[in-house]
Amino acid sequence: MPGIQAAAVSDSVPLRGLNDQGGFRIEGRPEPKQGDDGPQANRPRISSDYFGTMGIPLLRGRVFNERDRAGSAHVAVISDMAARMYWPGEDPIGKRLCIDWAADGRPIWREIMGIVGSTRHFGLEARQKAEIYIPHTQSPQPFMILVVRSQAGELSAAAAASVVRLPAWTRTLRASAYAAWMSLSPPPSPAAAFKSC
Numbered sequence: 624m625p626g627i628q629a630a631a632v633s634d635s636v637p638l639r640g641l642n643d644q645g646g647f648r649i650e651g652r653p654e655p656k657q658g659d660d661g662p663q664a665n666r667p668r669i670s671s672d673y674f675g676t677m678g679i680p681l682l683r684g685r686v687f688n689e690r691d692r693a694g695s696a697h698v699a700v701i702s703d704m705a706a707r708m709y710w711p712g713e714d715p716i717g718k719r720l721c722i723d724w725a726a727d728g729r730p731i732w733r734e735i736m737g738i739v740g741s742t743r744h745f746g747l748e749a750r751q752k753a754e755i756y757i758p759h760t761q762s763p764q765p766f767m768i769l770v771v772r773s774q775a776g777e778l779s780a781a782a783a784a785s786v787v788r789l790p791a792w793t794r795t796l797r798a799s800a801y802a803a804w805m806s807l808s809p810p811p812s813p814a815a816a817f818k819s820c
Contacts, residue, residue, distance in 0.1 A: 631673040632759065632767040635665070637742040643667070647755060649709060650719040650732055662709050664701075665744055665752050666722050668759040668767075674700075674739055676772050684716045684737030692760040699733040704741040705753035722755055723762060733757070 635643065643666045648654065655661030671687040673679075682703055691698050699720060706715050715738065721730040743751055759767065 627771055627773050629672060629676040629772040631670045631676040631770050633667050633669040633673050633770065634759070634764045634767055635667045635744065636677070636768055636770055637744055644752065645722070648721040648730065650721070663753070664705055664722075664755045666755050666757060668757050668762050668764050670759055673756075673770070676770055677742075678772075679742060680740045682738045682740060684735075686737050686739065687756075687758045691758040695761075697731055697733040697761060698736045698758065700737040700739055700756040701735055702741040702754035702756075703738055704751055705755060706738050708753050720755065722757065 644664065645666065646655070646661050646663055647666070649662060667673075669687070671689060671691065674681060674686050684700075686700055687698065699722075701715060701720075709715075710718065715735045718735050719732040720735065721732050723731050725731055739756070741751055741754065
């Protein structure tokens with residue numbers, strides 16, 4: 624599509640206040656005591672080109688690629704805030720965490736492949752949260768948001784209309800008005816939604 628520089632999908636995006644947040648386990652550490660929530664994080668499911676489309680910088684390691692799919696080794700990418708909060712003084716790359724469980728109750732351990740910049744999901748004034756990103760190909764969701772980066776003035780209703788031409792597994796996508804924000808040029812500054820504490 625003319626003017627479109629990049630596109631991706633996610634089940635949550637910064638500043639919308641809508642995401643999957645909850646607890647997770649870190650391999651080798653004791654489970655939380657009763658009444659203790661334990662480690663907490665936002666847990667977006669994303670496509671492999673999400674970070675580039677959103678302008679979220681890779682700080683260490685790698686982001687997802689086409690090899691991170693159903694049936695391959697389970698992986699995760701964490702934010703730098705998550706790294707500071709839950710692996711202080713450690714290198715989290717190569718460590719494993721669990722945010723979901725198999726049908727038989729076994730934990731699905733995911734290897735941390737990379738660390739990216741932190742974002743804000745609940746407004747610029749809200750307290751930031753740690754983030755654990757999961758490839759949506761390994762954890763499909765019924766509702767996904769299409770995000771688009773375009774040159775200034777080039778984004779139009781055609782971007783939303785293009786959803787019907789996407790592959791079958793994406794036909795439940797909802798083109799988000801957030802795509803209009805991604806049409807800004809230059810792209811949103813890390814000093815705003817992508818600012819770390």
